[in-house]
Amino acid sequence: MKKPLIIALDFAGKDEVNRFLTHFENEKLFLKVGMELFFQEGPSIVYELKEKGHEIFLDLKLHDIPNTVKSAMKGLAGLGCDMVNVHAAGGKAMMEAALEGLEAGRGSGKRPFCIAVTQLTSTSEQQMNSEQLIPVTLNESVLHYASLAKEAGLDGVVCSSLEAREISARLGESFLTVTPGIRLLTDDAGDQKRVATPKFARAEGASAIVVGRSITKSENPFEKYIQCKQSWEGVLNEA
Numbered sequence: 001m002k003k004p005l006i007i008a009l010d011f012a013g014k015d016e017v018n019r020f021l022t023h024f025e026n027e028k029l030f031l032k033v034g035m036e037l038f039f040q041e042g043p044s045i046v047y048e049l050k051e052k053g054h055e056i057f058l059d060l061k062l063h064d065i066p067n068t069v070k071s072a073m074k075g076l077a078g079l080g081c082d083m084v085n086v087h088a089a090g091g092k093a094m095m096e097a098a099l100e101g102l103e104a105g106r107g108s109g110k111r112p113f114c115i116a117v118t119q120l121t122s123t124s125e126q127q128m129n130s131e132q133l134i135p136v137t138l139n140e141s142v143l144h145y146a147s148l149a150k151e152a153g154l155d156g157v158v159c160s161s162l163e164a165r166e167i168s169a170r171l172g173e174s175f176l177t178v179t180p181g182i183r184l185l186t187d188d189a190g191d192q193k194r195v196a197t198p199k200f201a202r203a204e205g206a207s208a209i210v211v212g213r214s215i216t217k218s219e220n221p222f223e224k225y226i227q228c229k230q231s232w233e234g235v236l237n238e239a
């Protein structure tokens with residue numbers, strides 16, 4: 001994977017997506033289809049975006065018993081997306097089952113990357129301690145989930161940029177760290193708690209960044225995309 005900037009298509013339906021994509025005429029993009037869009041449009045949104053030449057991260061964050069996740073992944077493997085995810089909190093057996101499902105369903109196609117969400121970037125350490133009753137630091141919890149994902153054979157994790165460096169140091173550079181919670185300095189963080197700029201994510205060795213509202217809610221999405229890309233590539237001097 002060549003350090004992509006992944007745009008989160010958090011839209012209510014195809015019309016909004018198509019309107020958004022008119023700003024990107026000739027660009028081949030890496031797009032994230034999440035629950036909001038997929039639950040409205042189903043598999044056809046993946047087929048249509050693939051048809052246009054885009055790469056797709058299908059972000060459905062599966063979290064269920066191993067057998068159910070295995071069967072669901074078997075179905076998702078046939079959609080032709082490039083990346084899928086699960087919640088690491090579902091456990092090692094569930095993550096192994098996810099991979100088995102993907103292998104079983106891929107046919108002659110390539111297996112999509114499978115990554116595990118560690119602690120959501122909207123979660124703070126205080127929240128994790130008091131609501132999830134996990135009595136360690138947020139960093140320790142993320143590293144623990146990342147190690148579990150690696151043991152299960154997954155390709156990487158979703159984490160914040162603040163944890164990317166340590167995960168790579170412990171689990172290797174080839175273990176993917178996909179980092180949402182990305183904002184330029186002047187952007188509103190919204191519900192995100194563990195936030196950083198694209199440039200910071202790159203400096204910490206993140207494999208990919210996921211950018212949603214900073215681009216999708218911008219008055220000029222293409223210009224904002226280029227700014228984020230330049231920050232990610234170290235061209236724009238954004239701290």
Ligand SMILES: O=C(O)c1cc(=O)[nH]c(=O)n1[C@@H]1O[C@H](COP(=O)(O)O)[C@@H](O)[C@H]1O
Pocket residue numbers: 008010034059061085117119120121122158159180181182190192210211212213214
């Ligand atoms: O798995 C994800 O993509 C994800 C994990 C996580 O910990 N935090 C997180 O924000 N995301 C997703 O990344 C996107 C971030 O969107 P913005 O906050 O608008 O940039 C959303 O689509 C989230 O669903």
